[in-house]
Amino acid sequence: MEQLNVYASRLISKKEYFAPGHRACQGCAEALAVRNVAKALGSNVVVASATGCMEIISSPLPFTNWRVPWIHVAFENAAAVISGAEAGTKALVRKGMLPDLKTVFLGMGGDGATSDIGLQALSGAFERGHNFVYVCYDNEAYMNTGIQRSSATPFGASTTTSPAGKMKHGQFTWKKNMAEIAVAHNVPYVATACSSYPFDLIEKVQKAASMEGPAYVHILSICPTGWRIPPDRAIWIGRLAVETGVFPLYEVVHGKYQMTLEFPERRPVEEYLKAQGRFRHLTPDMIQRIQRRVDIEYKRLKSKEIFEEIW
Amino acid sequence: MGERVGLEVSIAAAEAVKMANVDVIAAYPITPQTHIVEHLAEVVADGELDAEFIPVESEHSAMSVCCGSSAVGARTFTCTSSQGLALMNEIVFITASMRLPVVMVLANRSLSGPLSIWNDHSDVMSIRDCGWIQVFVENGQEVFDHIMFAFRVAESQKVSLPLIVNVDGFILTHVIEPVEFWDAETVKNYLPPFKPVNRLHPDNPVTMGAFGMPGIYTETRKAQDSALIEAKPEILKAWQEMADLTGRHYKPVESYHAEGAETLFLTMGSIGETVSVAVDELRAEGKSVGQLSLRLWRPFPFEEFRQAAAGAKRIIVLDRAVSMGGQGGPVATEIRSVLYKEKNMPVVTNFLCGLAGRDVTVEDYKAMFEKASKMSKRRVREEDYILYGVRE
Ligand SMILES: Cc1ncc(C[n+]2csc(CCOP(=O)(O)OP(=O)(O)O)c2C)c(N)n1
Ligand code: SF4
Ligand SMILES: [Mg+2]
Numbered sequence: 249m250e251q252l253n254v255y256a257s258r259l260i261s262k263k264e265y266f267a268p269g270h271r272a273c274q275g276c277a278e279a280l281a282v283r284n285v286a287k288a289l290g291s292n293v294v295v296a297s298a299t300g301c302m303e304i305i306s307s308p309l310p311f312t313n314w315r316v317p318w319i320h321v322a323f324e325n326a327a328a329v330i331s332g333a334e335a336g337t338k339a340l341v342r343k344g345m346l347p348d349l350k351t352v353f354l355g356m357g358g359d360g361a362t363s364d365i366g367l368q369a370l371s372g373a374f375e376r377g378h379n380f381v382y383v384c385y386d387n388e389a390y391m392n393t394g395i396q397r398s399s400a401t402p403f404g405a406s407t408t409t410s411p412a413g414k415m416k417h418g419q420f421t422w423k424k425n426m427a428e429i430a431v432a433h434n435v436p437y438v439a440t441a442c443s444s445y446p447f448d449l450i451e452k453v454q455k456a457a458s459m460e461g462p463a464y465v466h467i468l469s470i471c472p473t474g475w476r477i478p479p480d481r482a483i484w485i486g487r488l489a490v491e492t493g494v495f496p497l498y499e500v501v502h503g504k505y506q507m508t509l510e511f512p513e514r515r516p517v518e519e520y521l522k523a524q525g526r527f528r529h530l531t532p533d534m535i536q537r538i539q540r541r542v543d544i545e546y547k548r549l550k551s552k553e554i555f556e557e558i559w
Numbered sequence: 560m561g562e563r564v565g566l567e568v569s570i571a572a573a574e575a576v577k578m579a580n581v582d583v584i585a586a587y588p589i590t591p592q593t594h595i596v597e598h599l600a601e602v603v604a605d606g607e608l609d610a611e612f613i614p615v616e617s618e619h620s621a622m623s624v625c626c627g628s629s630a631v632g633a634r635t636f637t638c639t640s641s642q643g644l645a646l647m648n649e650i651v652f653i654t655a656s657m658r659l660p661v662v663m664v665l666a667n668r669s670l671s672g673p674l675s676i677w678n679d680h681s682d683v684m685s686i687r688d689c690g691w692i693q694v695f696v697e698n699g700q701e702v703f704d705h706i707m708f709a710f711r712v713a714e715s716q717k718v719s720l721p722l723i724v725n726v727d728g729f730i731l732t733h734v735i736e737p738v739e740f741w742d743a744e745t746v747k748n749y750l751p752p753f754k755p756v757n758r759l760h761p762d763n764p765v766t767m768g769a770f771g772m773p774g775i776y777t778e779t780r781k782a783q784d785s786a787l788i789e790a791k792p793e794i795l796k797a798w799q800e801m802a803d804l805t806g807r808h809y810k811p812v813e814s815y816h817a818e819g820a821e822t823l824f825l826t827m828g829s830i831g832e833t834v835s836v837a838v839d840e841l842r843a844e845g846k847s848v849g850q851l852s853l854r855l856w857r858p859f860p861f862e863e864f865r866q867a868a869a870g871a872k873r874i875i876v877l878d879r880a881v882s883m884g885g886q887g888g889p890v891a892t893e894i895r896s897v898l899y900k901e902k903n904m905p906v907v908t909n910f911l912c913g914l915a916g917r918d919v920t921v922e923d924y925k926a927m928f929e930k931a932s933k934m935s936k937r938r939v940r941e942e943d944y945i946l947y948g949v950r951e
Binding site: 291292293294296303304307308309310311312314315316317318319320321322324325328329330331332333334335336337338339340342343345346349351368369371372373375376 | 657
């Protein structure tokens, strides 16, 4: 957050490219993230969206909330679709059939579309090195279909397919670390962001777009409906996720890790968990396990900061 | 016209794609389609073709990339077979509903299981209702010609639909045949540059792939179905202009000694040429027999077919796929319904043959003719569906 200061909000464009009037739930911080990503990139962009909440709330025929060129094909292929759009445009520009506008190509999808069903397509697009930005809006479950677990659902969270019952206590696996998977592809830019920190988010998306080659931004996007919190708590919960270290904000530029927001002391994870209905059933024992895990992962992440740029 | 050369049909197909000056090729290797992609990769690597060759990680992504590139207005080609088509199935349907004029060569191969790399039509029949224009070809020349035809028809603003050229795997893809190339001038006259109806471009933002609520879905389906049906005049025009330029005449339903024949074989794809030999021999024996070949499968040429079949007493439909638990072969089922209630409706006899590359010879077709002649002429019965040559 290099340029963050009290005037930051004045520097942000007032123009909206993701128009108001969409059909997201009240307090949806995923829609807020989409709005800010669109703001960050402006009008010179082509967007490919995966099936999911954000697609459904913004494109009921014959209406659209998109003021920029936008395409939706299916659930698992946003990365492949955007790589086709990028490659097609590249060919047409090279052959002199279109002027070179230096358009940004943006692929986007939810955590399910990204870390589960669309992981292969994303991996392929990363590996082929297309010049595109991929944004994952991580609300930690398949919200569009009714709050089913994904591989990004955190340990202990109750969802409709990882319900807290008499024998089981919600999600039984630890959250898949999608940002690290992106890093493993040696793409030039990877960052995490959260809609509770809009300036940081906008800056990271713009940085991602400025990179030559694939860039990945993983955005924690609080979903009041699925997380079972009041709609006016989404921003606060996002801040807690960051302040507890559950979701650290960092970027990896050409292999070099850099924390983007740190606190002298992290708040206890319990504060974050207790505020959400999806963790209501957690026992003190489980909360402790989660705290330990968060501590370890945070330490690990910090330890990576010492490495210099690697390419 | 260009020169006439002998070469592998896959290479001829790739050369035609090159001459069509495609912008994007996205494909994933699968036998027997491989020689086509390999050759395209080569011509791009050698700078003979200025295109993006995208070596995707799966067929699902191949078709998805094609959607993206076609949506920005790039001339787009892909090819696949069998399992590859099955894997891209989901996107094949969407490509048509989004009216993206992608061109695909489908090197027809049987579907697993058991796994088999050899030729039949079970792959294409699995996507019968996908909304693409679908044509079948019989030889190398037809493959070459129909790739030009494919881009021309698919990209026409009056059509704007994807198109599949069905080429029998191995039997056609891997044989060496004489092919008359088109010269650059002919290609230029026949195939204008691709000007899409809409493209994803910042100057004029459009939304593609919005979702349909029950209040509008039916209307979108109607629009799509109409678009496919209304593509026919453009298809006919493209064949007519090709005839003017090359002297080769193509029709939705080709006939061979069909006029006045009591019995007609109905073929699709490369078996047609073998059946023609059988027809010659049977006619030499004094039998009243002819042949129809269905070149245009979608949109189905109802009028042309009924006209071509008029007067026949029996039609022997040769199917290259099984419709499990149904009435035999998908083509015969359809032909029966096309002819239903026609005056003096011919008896439709259905032989399923040549599954997964099993050889079917001239003698076999003659045997089918004999067998069919002895069968009831009165009405369609269940036993009119015969899995030819099966060992039980
Ligand atoms: C191939 C396929 N499988 C399943 C679905 C059903 N489906 C649509 S959206 C969705 C979940 C989306 O979850 P996510 O990507 O996390 O996005 P969110 O809705 O949570 O923003 C599912 C399972 C589908 N459309 N396509
Ligand atoms: S379910 Fe969640 S992510 Fe989806 S629109 Fe509602 S609040 Fe937003
Ligand atoms: Mg989700």
